[in-house]
Amino acid sequence: MPKKVDHQARRALIAEALLRIAADRGLEEVSLRHVAAEAGVSSGMVQHYFRTKDEMMAFAMEVVRDNAQARIAAAEQALGESASPRARLRALLVALLPLDQQQQLDGRVALAFLAYAAVRPAVAAALGRDNNLMHQWIAEQVRVIRAAGPPPPTGTDPLHAATALLATVEGLGTYIVSGQYPSKAALAVLDAQLNVLLGPAPVDSAS
Known part of the structure; x- marks a missing residue:
């Protein structure tokens, strides 16, 4: 009986090898x-799953995105259903920061991929779609939080506030x-940026 091949596992193995190279050597x-x-497989196997470097890079970034989504889901689960919108927003933003070894590897790859995408419009468009969904979700959380509490020190539009928070996280991640x-x-x-955009955190807030 022929051996059953797990094609998704092989693609993931190749993508993880790419991530290690990108993180360590650029x-x-x-x-x-x-x-x-790096993956310990033949060049023919890599070409079987990815015809071009762009295809391989796109899949690697899907792995980075999936890793981030898994961290966000774990952070939400740890908070519990009773967590406030502000606590949920902070947990998402913290999950995007490269605070451990795996996240730092993902972060180095993401930075390198931004430069890669800058001269490839199709790749940049895919990144933009994912970023827009995140941006809209954060903006909605800002609206909900502001509606439930005292006005913040600045009346920045929720979409602008979402941009500021994402920019803060991305800048801190780079550092x-x-x-x-x-x-x-x-x-x-x-936390200081959250206080500026949302007002001081309630004493009983998880943030």
């Missing part, structure tokens, strides 16, 4: 041959993965 070192060697800023300090900056 995207310029990513090639079908280098990825095959963390480049070794310029410790995680504890980054969390303090995030």
Whole structure:
């Protein structure tokens, strides 16, 4: 009986090898041959699943996105159903920060991929769709939080506030993965930005 092949597992194996190369050596070192060697498979196997480097890169970024979504889901589950919208928003933003080794690997790849996408409109468009969904969700949480509490120090439009929060997280992430800023300090900056945009956190808030 022929051996059953888990094609998704093989694609994931290849993508993880790509992530390690991108994180350790940069995207310029990513090639079908280098990825095959890192994954311990043949170049032919890599080409069977990914015809081009762009296809391989797109799948690798799906892995990074799935890792982030898994962290967000775990953070939400840890909070419980009774958590406030503000606590949920903070948990999502914290989950996006590269606070552990795996997240830092993902963060280095994400930064490299942004530069890669900058000169590839089709790749950039896919990133933009994912970012827009996140942006809209954060903006809605800002509206809900503001409606339930005292006015914040600034009356920034919720969409602008969402942009500011995402930019804060992305900027802090860059500082963390480049070794310029410790995680504890980054969390303090995030909380300060939340206070500016949403008002002081309630005493009993999880944030």
